[in-house]
Amino acid sequence: MILAELIKDWPCEVQGGSIRIQINGITDEASQIEPGNIFVARRGKQHNGWDFVSQAMEKGAVAIVYDQDQPIQHAEVPHIWVPDCSTFLSYACKAFVGDQIELLKIVAVTGTNGKTTVTHFIGQILQQLGAKVAVLGTLGLWINGERQDQYTSSMTTPPPAYLYRIFSQCVQMGVTHVVIEASSLGLSQHRLDHCPIDYGVYLNMSRDHYDEHGSKEKYELAKRKLTTLAKKIIVNADDPFCLSMKQHHVRTFTFGKYRTADISIIHKEIEDTSTILLVQYLENPVELKIPFIGDHHQQNVLAAVATVQQLGYPLQMIAPKIPQLTLPLGRQQEVENTKGIRIVIDYAHTPSALAAVLQSLKQTAKKRLTVVFGCGGDRDHGKRQEMGKVADCYAHKIWLTSDNPRREQADMIIAQIAQGIKLTPYAIKINRKQAIESAIAEASPGDTVLIAGKGHETTQIIGSQVVPFSDFEISRAYVSLLNMGLNDE
Numbered sequence: 001m002i003l004a005e006l007i008k009d010w011p012c013e014v015q016g017g018s019i020r021i022q023i024n025g026i027t028d029e030a031s032q033i034e035p036g037n038i039f040v041a042r043r044g045k046q047h048n049g050w051d052f053v054s055q056a057m058e059k060g061a062v063a064i065v066y067d068q069d070q071p072i073q074h075a076e077v078p079h080i081w082v083p084d085c086s087t088f089l090s091y092a093c094k095a096f097v098g099d100q101i102e103l104l105k106i107v108a109v110t111g112t113n114g115k116t117t118v119t120h121f122i123g124q125i126l127q128q129l130g131a132k133v134a135v136l137g138t139l140g141l142w143i144n145g146e147r148q149d150q151y152t153s154s155m156t157t158p159p160p161a162y163l164y165r166i167f168s169q170c171v172q173m174g175v176t177h178v179v180i181e182a183s184s185l186g187l188s189q190h191r192l193d194h195c196p197i198d199y200g201v202y203l204n205m206s207r208d209h210y211d212e213h214g215s216k217e218k219y220e221l222a223k224r225k226l227t228t229l230a231k232k233i234i235v236n237a238d239d240p241f242c243l244s245m246k247q248h249h250v251r252t253f254t255f256g257k258y259r260t261a262d263i264s265i266i267h268k269e270i271e272d273t274s275t276i277l278l279v280q281y282l283e284n285p286v287e288l289k290i291p292f293i294g295d296h297h298q299q300n301v302l303a304a305v306a307t308v309q310q311l312g313y314p315l316q317m318i319a320p321k322i323p324q325l326t327l328p329l330g331r332q333q334e335v336e337n338t339k340g341i342r343i344v345i346d347y348a349h350t351p352s353a354l355a356a357v358l359q360s361l362k363q364t365a366k367k368r369l370t371v372v373f374g375c376g377g378d379r380d381h382g383k384r385q386e387m388g389k390v391a392d393c394y395a396h397k398i399w400l401t402s403d404n405p406r407r408e409q410a411d412m413i414i415a416q417i418a419q420g421i422k423l424t425p426y427a428i429k430i431n432r433k434q435a436i437e438s439a440i441a442e443a444s445p446g447d448t449v450l451i452a453g454k455g456h457e458t459t460q461i462i463g464s465q466v467v468p469f470s471d472f473e474i475s476r477a478y479v480s481l482l483n484m485g486l487n488d489e
């Protein structure tokens, strides 16, 4: 593509070089520049992209985009001033891949909890119905249920330089539907600004990321942005915030527990490990046999069913696919053992997620319920005490430990969580491996041990160090020691 063509419809001022040059990509990460790319020198909270212009030039950048008052450094290439680098980045990455992505049906799911779960449920249902589906989010890129290891962004909602490259690859591979997670930070940081989203799904709204956004209001405003990006919104009518999104869009569809929703639950039965819902849309009720229990999973399945219905598949075709649904990695993942203890790994890292998973485990717990968890460093401080309160409410024993302390002190984070615990006995073990092993060692047959917060994660971030760490592998290794009797006293 010719640079002049790319920038002709965007407000900008150009100095130096020529804009009649061929470009072959755009990025704001200097280390990712390949010869022929444009470097967008974006100012962030940690760094100023302008400081990496020389690195970008050495790697072969052919133009620099910036939005600050800076003297030109490399007059041999065009310096393009734009009002805002982040929105330009989103616009330019989309323009670079062109109209081909209009061939894709794009669904974006937002909510405090359940985005990964619902995107994967939608993907699983569509795949069973014969579509070729890409699912993109916290667990990376999956196409028809297979993880694509070549995909490298660690973000839930990938920045534009990744997003549009993936869309373009999806078109080449014959993908028909792309289901993405729209995180609040992804929305506020303009990662999705020019994305042609057909359906925006609003799942739920509660506390998370208040510090990163600056306030509860700014977090909510970020979530609201999806109403301006999606052609139609699909809304959880049981959640007041989600329902209020109807005021901001003319095309809405609702799902929920009550008959006022477009798709609603008219009858429910809970069995040992499954839930049967009778749901209704217009006059035809259908039965959904959900292979899990827990109110949150009813919400997730209903959201997925509503979305697939809106994509054009009748409920009668969707219903037979529901019993085959599986939870994504690290979501209520069981660790098998011969000691009769139920050990569950789960990604709950917000107060409402922790409440949801503890509530559903309590429904089936035969004896005591123990929870092992911590809270992430450099993330919302206010949720820590709230998570302490939730654990206090449901568990018989709490083990407080580290969860990616990042640049904070793990013991300080734990002290903030402990402020929420009033009645339940708790123990502190900063070393997460020891905390997990102690909780399992202390459990008796019939007890349930929930290890929450890190789910599928395979690392622990301490300061600037990233060390291998998996709740699942540590628990599995420990139970196999127990199974061999090596740890019996």
Ligand SMILES: CC(=O)N[C@H]1[C@@H](OP(=O)(O)OP(=O)(O)OC[C@H]2O[C@@H](n3ccc(=O)[nH]c3=O)[C@H](O)[C@@H]2O)O[C@H](CO)[C@@H](O)[C@@H]1O[C@H](C)C(=O)N[C@@H](C)C(=O)N[C@H](CCC(=O)O)C(=O)O
Pocket (backbone or CB within 6 Å): 028, 029, 030, 031, 041, 042, 043, 044, 045, 046, 047, 048, 049, 052, 154, 155, 156, 157, 158, 159, 183, 184, 185, 186, 208, 212
């Ligand atoms: C708060 C936040 O989201 N920050 C993201 C944001 O940082 P930032 O805007 O402050 O950028 P910065 O790091 O100051 O860098 C400024 C510019 O310099 C460039 N740079 C920087 C350093 C360098 O060596 N070379 C270089 O070129 C950067 O690419 C960037 O263009 O842009 C960076 C580059 O894309 C991201 O790495 C960074 O994610 C941080 C690491 C992060 O952890 N984000 C998390 C909180 C996040 O976004 N999470 C949500 C999911 C949340 C959820 O699901 O609950 C997500 O969508 O992933």
Ligand SMILES: Nc1ncnc2c1ncn2[C@@H]1O[C@H](COP(=O)(O)OP(=O)(O)OP(=O)(O)O)[C@@H](O)[C@H]1O
Pocket (backbone or CB within 6 Å): 111, 112, 113, 114, 115, 116, 117, 118, 138, 156, 181, 183, 203, 204, 296, 297, 299, 300, 330, 331, 332, 346, 347, 348, 349, 352, 353, 354, 356, 357, 455
């Ligand atoms: N609908 C829901 N309501 C409340 N909690 C939920 C819901 N769905 C899932 N959870 C809980 O939240 C945890 C994380 O789920 P999931 O990964 O699907 O959410 P997410 O929104 O994608 O999180 P993140 O974007 O931070 O990765 C689950 O392990 C479960 O404990």
Ligand SMILES: N[C@H](CCC[C@H](N)C(=O)O)C(=O)O
Pocket (backbone or CB within 6 Å): 156, 349, 375, 376, 377, 379, 403, 404, 453, 454, 457
């Ligand atoms: N997407 C979330 C995941 C948090 C997971 C938890 N283990 C933590 O590190 O806080 C975030 O980046 O805030």
